[in-house]
Amino acid sequence: MSTDLRALTSDCVHCGFCLPTCPTYAIWSEEMDSPRGRIQLMEMNLDGTLSLNPTVTQHFDRCLGCLACVTACPSGVRYDLLIEATRERVEKEVPRSFGDRFVRGTLFKLLPYPRRMGAALRFAPLGRKIPLPGRLGAMTEIAPPWRSTEKPAATTAANGEARGRVGILTGCVQSVVFGSVNAATARVLAADGYEVVAPPQGCCGALSMHAGRGDEGRAFARRLIEAFEGVETVVVNTSGCGSHLKELGHVLGDDPEWAERAAEFSRRVRDLGEFLTGVQPRAPRHPLNLKVAMQDSCHLRHAQKLPLSSAASLARIPGLTVVEPAEQDICCGSAGIYNVTQPDAARELGDRKAGHVIATGASVYASANPGCLVQVATALRRADHPLPALHPIELVDASIRNLGAAGLLRSARR
DSSP, rough: OOOOOHHHTOOOOOOOOTGGGGGHHHHOOOGGHHHHHHHHHHHHHHHSOOOOOOOHHHHHHHHHOOOOHHHOOEEEEEEHHHHHHHHHHHHHHOOHHHHHHHHHHHHHHHHOOOHHHHHHHHHHHHHHHSSHHHHHHHHHHOOOOOOOOOOOOEOOOOSSOOOOOEEEOOHHHHHHHHHHHHHHHHHHHHHHTTEEEESSOOOOOOHHTTTHHEEEHHHHHHHHHHHHHOOEEEEEHHHHHHHHHHHHHHHTTTTTHHHHHHHHHHTTTHHHHHHHTOOOOOOOOOOOOOOEEEEEOOIIIISOOOOOTHHHHHTSSSSEEEOOSSSSTOOOOOTTTHHHHHHHHHHHHHHHHHHHHHTTTOSEEEEESSHHHHHHHHHHHHTOOOOOEHHHHHHHHHHHHHHHOHHHTOOOOO
């Protein structure tokens, strides 16, 4: 992936509109931990006046990549491309400490591989009983106390005459921790008239690209494109993955063999909430008398520019009240592997978000991204206020299946 960093950094006029929206600037009030400050570091490195030493690298590592700055920027600075390219340079050029290499290496030996991750999660309860230091403790704390490997069928028939044929991304973390979300996605799409296919697939590469592991991320992306060959629309229920897949034309843009295929694939990707907004429901919706605190993920709100993408489909459910926690634009601290590599900052942001969720008085917490669900559910448990943590599609599915509020909450993860 070739990114003209100089051209991109020159778009920044250093106006400071990004500062109030940046979570790390809010925590530390440090210029170099703001988007504007990080861009200055990038420019100094490009000029040859500053090396990518551990002190400089720390400021790039502290960035969540939430892209709230992209939404706030009046000059259209593509900070998303800048931080992605810079992180890839860091991973290739900067020697990391043994501890950092160990933690990052362990995460990427597990997270993109469902079988390995499933096995590792079995040991997480033991890790929580043994006080572990630093990032090892963060790794066991954030490991969710639930697992769900429910799988949608390879093909799910449409209810009535098929309106079309769609594929769904089952993912890596999603397929182990939130398999029930994938199954609910297939049921809802089929109930509303779509034939649904879930081909054998693996990690999409989003986690790797976010962490600067570009070669690995691009290899995963190429395999995923092949898995969905011939599928006209690919529906994605994980917003971080959806954001990544919509950018594959850029991610694989330097590869002559894959550039066109990647761009064409990206045009077929739809966020699940985005897709359902344009669908006239075929299946009846039954009442769910619940108050739901709906947290937007950063990759929906800022990267895909789809704030509250599930709002239209949730509005069709009788009795359901949706409320927004305060500070929707501020990241919850999940951000890929951030809640392990930067545990103190992630915990502060997670507790902040959980406090806003509790303040709504809602009986359910919902988000359309697995990282957010894990992160905020963990913070809610820390606050002794565990709430059912659901993907919006699980609410739609429960309404179609007429489970009722009690039936839905009885088995909900917390």
